[in-house]
Amino acid sequence: MxxxxxxxxxxxxxxxxxxxxxxxxxxxxxxxxxxxxxPVYKGDNSYQDEPKKSRAHSSDKWKSAACIALLLAFILTPVVILLTPSPIDPVYFTLPEPPEFEGVLEPNNLLQKSERIFENEISGPESIVVDGDHIYTGTADGKILHIYKGEISVLAKLGKGPCGGFDNEPTCGRPLGMRLTKEGYLIVIDTYLGLFKVNVATGDHYQLYSAEIPVNGKRPRLLNDLTIAEDGTIYMTDSSTKWDRRHNRHQIMEGEVSGRVLIYDPKSQEVTELINSMSFANGIQLTRSEEALLICETTRARLLKYHLKGPKKGSLEVINNNLPGIPDNIRRSSTGGYWIGMALIRKKNKFSFFDYCAEKPWLRALIMKVVSMDLVLQYLPKYGLVVEVNEEGKVIQSLHDPTGQVIPAVSEVEDKDGVLYFGSYNLPYLGRLYLQRYKKTKH
Known part of the structure; x- marks a missing residue:
């Protein structure tokens, strides 16, 4: 009971x-x-709630749980990474073994003799036009700057504020390639907004072509550079119809081939497609005779030539299949050749991250899942390099900064009678080198 x-x-x-x-x-x-x-009073203002044996047992359980958690993390993390889709769909391609730095590529310190001008006063001067005492450049904050006798002023802004930051770039605008017409107007290609004509005296500008308008059924996503013919025809590169400028690392790591060359006809004011299926079409330059276009194909580290006239009219050929770096813009030199700025170098017997990943699309896909490319580039060795090529694509001279302390990378070289101006899309200054003081170029 x-x-x-x-x-x-x-x-x-x-x-x-x-x-x-x-x-x-x-x-x-x-x-x-x-x-x-x-509780048992221990004499030190604390109490012993459980026997020591019980506490030790509890501690052992926590250690076991922690070990199991670490083991699960170790096992599951690779699984999660493998199952997570990559932001890119890499294309397989190959690159030849990088060239030796010998002969005309023999390292020197000529780029180190450059001076930094307007340091911390400008941001990312990608392209440069020099006209007497006047310098024009576009910057990362969407401005077109006019520099005259050391004074910097804003000539024009093609987009609208706010500016600064990843999200604002497409509406703020990012001026890239620019050229001066024979009439004295500045023609600017904004990667997001399109093609513009700017009055350098007043800053007034109007749009020749909007990037919102598809060409051959596809909208340009990464308008990049331009060159102007004597009759006013403008040839411009669209580096990708898939990735915009903010995602240019994705485009390079993917290796896709939607890059192309477009033509603006000043008479009809229409834009048509001239060349397609290129892997990051970048810098573009008419030859002096205007019989051909020279085009830098960044992802393939090579220089192409498209024939506009003559017996080869309409054909595209590779005239340098193994540049010593990843090329950006191309401009005429004052001695008859063409300067090409290099974003990264490729050197035989020296590790090249770019070359190493070329034949490994799986590795490129994995890297883009787990690592920021900006972080990767930050830790790559710095080496400044520009090369001059002739019309057949042969390298005829090179300028180096082996330490990368003065000129770590070059997007464009503007040559005015042997005075070289160096632009870069991500540096806070322009470089200037009085090359004639240090050597006489022979061709």
């Missing part, structure tokens, strides 16, 4: 059967157990 008791002011009352003394004895036994479970 079971009993239950309740406490009252009158003492213990029996609810059902059994001896009250027996019940009281059991109750006292319970109180004794309670007293034994009470």
């Amino acid at each position: 079971q009993f239950s008791f309740i406490c009252s002011k009158s003492g213990i009352e029996e609810e059902a059967g059994g001896s009250p003394s027996d019940a009281l004895a059991k109750m006292n036994q319970g109180r004794s157990d309670v007293r034994q479970r009470r």
Whole structure:
């Protein structure tokens, strides 16, 4: 038979059967157990709630749980990475073994003799036009700057604010390639907004072509550079119809071939497609006779030639299949050749991240899943390099900064009678080198 008791002011009352003394004895036994479970005062203002053996057992359980968690993380992390889709769909391609730095590519320190001008006063001067005492350039904050006798002013802004930051770039605009017409107008290609004509005296500008308008069924996503013929025809590169400028690393790592060359006809004011299926079509330059276009194909580290006239009209050929770097813009030199700025170098017997990944699309896909390319580039060795090529694509001279301390990378070289101006899409200054002071070029 079971009993239950309740406490009252009158003492213990029996609810059902059994001896009250027996019940009281059991109750006292319970109180004794309670007293034994009470915390033990240790003399240092702390209490010992459980025996040491119990605490050790609990600690062991926590260690076991931590080990299991680490093991699961070790096992599951690769699985999660493998199952996570890559932001790119890499294309397989090959590159030849990088060239030796010998002969005309023999390292020198000529680029180190450059001076940094307007340091921390401009941001990312990608392309440069020099006209007497006037310098024009476009910057990362969407401005077209006019520099005259050391004074910097804003000539024009093609987009609208706010500017600064990843999200604002497409509406703020990013001026890239620019040229001066024979009439003295500045023609600017904005990678997001299109093609513009700017009055250098007033800053007034109007749009020749909007990047919103598809060409051959596809909208340009990365308008990049331009060159202007004597009759006003403008040839411009669209590096990709898939990736915009903010994602240019994705485009390079993917290796896709949607790059092309477009033509703006000043008479009809229409834009048509001239060449397609290129891997990051970048710098573009008419030859002096205007019989051909020279085009830098960045992802393939090569120089192409498209024939506009003559017996080869309409044909595209590779005239340098193994440039010593990843090429950006191309401009005429004052001595008859063409300067090409290099974003990264490719040198035989020297590790090249770009070359190493070329034949490994799986590796490029994996890298883009887990690592920021900006972080990767930050830790690559710095080496400044520009090369001059002739019309057949042969390198005829090179300028180096082996330390990368003065000119770590070059997007464009503007040559005015042997005075070279160096632009870069991500540096806070222009470079300037009085080359004639240090050497006489022979061709």
